[in-house]
Amino acid sequence: MDLYESRNSGGSIIVVPRMGESQLFWTQGYLVLKGYFANYAKEALMLANELAESRGKNVVLEPSKEEVRSVFAVHESETVLGELAWSGAVDTIRCLLNDQVYIHQSRVNFKRSGGTGWGWHSDFETWHVEDGMPDMCCASLMIALTENTRENGALRVIPGSHNYYISCPGETPDENWESSLVDQVAGVPDRAAISGLVDLCGGDPVALELDAGDAVIFHCNLMHGSQENKTGTPRTNLFYAYNAEGNMLQGPFSGKKPRPQYAATRVFINEGI
Amino acid sequence: MDLYESRNSGGSIIVVPRMGESQLFWTQGYLVLKGYFANYAKEALMLANELAESRGKNVVLEPSKEEVRSVFAVHESETVLGELAWSGAVDTIRCLLNDQVYIHQSRVNFKRSGGTGWGWHSDFETWHVEDGMPDMCCASLMIALTENTRENGALRVIPGSHNYYISCPGETPDENWESSLVDQVAGVPDRAAISGLVDLCGGDPVALELDAGDAVIFHCNLMHGSQENKTGTPRTNLFYAYNAEGNMLQGPFSGKKPRPQYAATRVFINEGI
DSSP: OOOOOOSSSOOEEOOOOOHHHHHHHHHHSEEEETTTTTTTTTHHHHHHHHHHOOOTEEEEOTTSSEEEEEEOOOOGGSHHHHHGGSSSSSHHHHHHTSEEEEEEEEEEEETTTTOOOOEEEOOOHHHHTOOOOOOOOOEEEEEEEEEEEETTEEEOOOOOOOOEEEEEBBBBOOTHHHHHTSSSSSOOOOOHHHHHHHHTEEEEEEOOBBOTTTTEEEEETTTEOOOOSSSOOOEEEEEEEEGGGOOOOOOOSSSSSOTTTTSOOOOOOOTTT | OSOOOOSSSSSSSEEOOOOOHHHHHHHHHHEEEEETTTTHHHHHHHHHHHHHHHOOEEEEEOOSSEEEEEEEOGGGGGSHHGGGSSSSSSHHHHHHHHSEEEEEEEEEEEOOOOOOEEEOOOOHHHHHHHTTTOOOOOOEEEEESSOOOOOTOOOOOOOTTTGGGGEESSOOOOHHHHTTSSOOOOOOOOOHHHHHHHHHTTTHHHOOOOOTTTTTETTTTTTEEEEEOOOOSOOEEEEEEEEEGGGGSOTTTSSSSOOTTTTTSSOOOOOOO
């Protein structure tokens, strides 16, 4: 029997069909690519840990200042961390955004045992206000370098939330990135807005439980966050954010100074260069 | 002021953003291209009327047998009707379907003064059951060759209905196309299903009022129909249906004989040939 029963002898029957990739992405705001990077996760994890040890200026520490929270601009690495930035998944992203793309930002988020999570936020909100990204023609690729579970702080998303923008309260402080990359305060929606958003989207948040090597393409305005890592082992994810070439950064809409190059690329980098 | 207010001094504010083309297509099931073919509509209308006069075997008459209802396979014409089949709009369709495409069917629908409409239906239902199209990786481009108004029988659609498949009642008759292209009986959802579908989609049907030269790209499973032409002048629309190359026709799922080539292409035709 095929999925769509070939006419029937009773009344009409409404069936919810299997969705294709584009339809899933635009309906949910994200798309899971199971096992897509399974052959690369182990090497990428080792290299990410090495970069974290370097403690360069692209490295952001945890509030405790003892452990590394994130390493930025990993797409500039001449290793598999640079190569993975231009995998076949980027063809899917180009198609979804209907444009050529360049890397707006890349990073590895380390969440060591006990590491804190992120509150609910839209990446686009920050990228618009603090980086001057005009429109929502941007998507991130997240590659799980370790298992992601509810217990270790898997990404949680509100499906369909990319269809709504939340204008957040708060003046953007000068050089906000110095603290916001550790613990975001400005650009965080209040609880009432999140509750309203969940109602509008008609469904509860979903935890994206993944195996190492799975990946997720998610819309820049998808509301997401994560909880702390309650397990004894790290949860490590690699991110590349691709912006459409027709959506190049302007001056930040906050009117403040642009963030540093490692957080928001203004020197154009794409595959062709 | 830009669309997304740059943080604010009060509480969070939820804004419904402007959608991009892909997001609109996958959310509504269709996309309007205003004025895209404005320079071609007049010539295409003249040529379509000439083809109708020919009364070839690709021509389907109205129930009265006096007037022409449709002319099929117009993409095979060595005129602007053939050229328009491979306009720049096809790049958008390739991108939406994430595949190369070929023409599954093309036609001009004439709706003369007093001409009858079409009941609610999904093209995919017929193309699946009667043509053996496996999946919903197919979209139509409709070019308005005359003005489309509520009064002259503009296309009516149920936004979001492409996300639901209605398995329709009824055995497919032998050589069903002989009558179904004039007045469809099998493959028509019952009233309760349409009412349930409108509830699921959360919004009333929309009449797509268009100027000559406007176009609409619509998903093959979008529920649509039209009413009779109550005006004194014709309403004429040109259609090209593009199927993904990864979604080639199999044997009809009804188990019946395939429809003729003019209604469902099985000889592969695409731009490259």
